[in-house]
Amino acid sequence: MLALKEEDHQTITEPRTMRSLSTDREERNSSALFLVSPGSLHSPAGPSVGGLRMAQEFTHQSVLLEEVVTEFDPVPSGLIVDATVGAGGHAWAILNRRPDIMVIGIDRDAAARKAATERLAPFAGRFSLVASRFSDIAAAVQRGREQLASSAPVVGILADLGVSSPQLDHGHRGFSFNADAPLDMRMDPDHDATAAQLLETISLDELTQLLRDNGEAKYARRLATVMLAGKPQTTSDLVDLVDGAIPKGDRRRGHVASRVFQALRIAVNQELDELAALLEVSLSILTPGGRLEVISYHSGEDAMVKHTMREWELGGCTCPATLPCVCGATSKGRCVTRRAVVASASEIERNPRSRSARLRTFEVAS
Ligand SMILES: C[S@@+](CC[C@H](N)C(=O)[O-])C[C@H]1O[C@@H](n2cnc3c(N)ncnc32)[C@H](O)[C@@H]1O
Incomplete structure (x- = not known):
């Protein structure tokens, strides 16, 4: 198993300005596409079909790539469920590094599934793709198993939360305040109400809390x-309302709008409920010794992951922290990451989105 070296990052594009996925603001990004070096964790940035144009259409730089893959090193042979397969970057690196592993990729976004299908085609027979969401993950894993005709244990689950670059970059989907489009923001257009519809039903108190x-x-x-009174139907409507509500002196470009858009996106896609549903069933899917890895980009998500993993470790123990446990609680495993793993300065320089990433890993007791 080879570690990722600095020289593996061979940039084939000029430094350019990109939008940060965590803030949707313009930031300088020193590299977007990578060549594959022998032993590199990086696949070509996009599918080979269609060449560079396709890659640019659906390029997502995987965050904490080496860390994610390395944390799966101790797991035995079996299946890893990538519950947010996106453009397939993490899945590619896992499959490339561990020939003894098969991956079930799940995503609720059709555009992401198309990109993952193309990118992971070289791993046919070891990769299966399922259209599903966290709240239906047990059934999705079953479907993935059937496609792979495998009864191997699930030794890992990965959830790289939030939004992918293409979801933001495809302006018509309404995720970004930088492109005028209907105020949609759904990851899965077959489900859920759009952001515009949500604003027609949400109460003033609920929306205030969401923004807080x-x-x-x-x-x-x-x-x-102003959002409830203005009934915005497009991203531009919403940006105008936000701009009008903030005194000029406090209007740093895009700053408030990015938080408003993020808050709405989280609500439209029920991201916190989905994460809770994933955490609730993860341990029943994983085999003893298996690992759950979660990358969060938002303090609310990270707090939920941190507290849940800590609860699992304590097994519901009610004894004072300074005394040995006498209440009979049984730990469900251990927090592998005492503190969240964060991106290095060089990763943040290459990919500004990684700045807010927090990776936490839990290992199920053997
Ligand atoms: C940050 S991207 C993942 C990128 C991927 N790890 C990679 O390396 O290319 C997050 C993906 O998770 C998907 N997603 C978010 N919440 C989901 C949920 N509850 N169920 C299924 N997919 C979800 C999004 O559609 C998006 O494609």
Whole structure:
């Protein structure tokens, strides 16, 4: 197993300006596409079909790539479930590094599944793809197993939360405040209400709380009031309403709008409920010694992951932390990452989205 070296990052594009996925702001990005070096964890950035144009259409730089793959090193042979397969970057690196592993990729976004299918085609027979969501993961794993005709144990689950670059970059989907489009924001257009529809039904208190939870404490009430009154139907409508509600002096370009868009996206896609559903069933899917890895990009998500993993480790123990356990609680495993793993300075330089990433890993007791 080979470690990722700096020289593996051979840039084939000029430094350019890209939008940060965590903030949707313009940031300088020093590299977007990589060549594959022998032993590199990086696949070509996009599918080979269609060449560079295709790659640019659906390029997503996987965050904490080496860390994610390395944390799966101790797991035995079997199946790894990539519950957020996206453009297939993490799945590619796992399959490339571990010939004894098969991957079931899950995503609720059809565009992501198309990209993953193309990118992971070289691993046919070891990779299966399922259209599903966290809240139906047990059934999705069963479907993936059937496609692979495998009864191997599930030795790993990966969830790289949030939104992918293409979801933001395809302006018509309404995720980005930088492109005028209907105010949609659904990862799966067959489910859920659009952001515009959500704003027709949500109460003032609920919307205020949603904005506060996303760090917009100062103007949450004021923003919620104008958003409900204005009934925005497009991303531009919403940006105008937000701009109009914030005093000029506090209007750093895109700053407030990025939080408002993130808050709405999380609500439209029920991202916190979905994460809770994933955490609830993960341990029943994993085999003893298996690992769950979660990358969060938002403090609310990270807090949920951290507290759940800690609870699992303690097994519901009620004894004072300074004394040995006498209450009979049984630990479900251990937190592998005492503190969340974060991106290195060089990764943040290459990929500004990684700045907010927090990786936590839990290992099920053997
Ligand atoms: C950050 S991207 C994953 C990128 C991927 N790890 C890679 O390396 O290319 C997150 C993906 O998860 C998907 N997703 C988010 N929430 C989901 C859920 N609850 N169920 C299924 N897929 C979900 C999104 O559609 C998106 O494609």
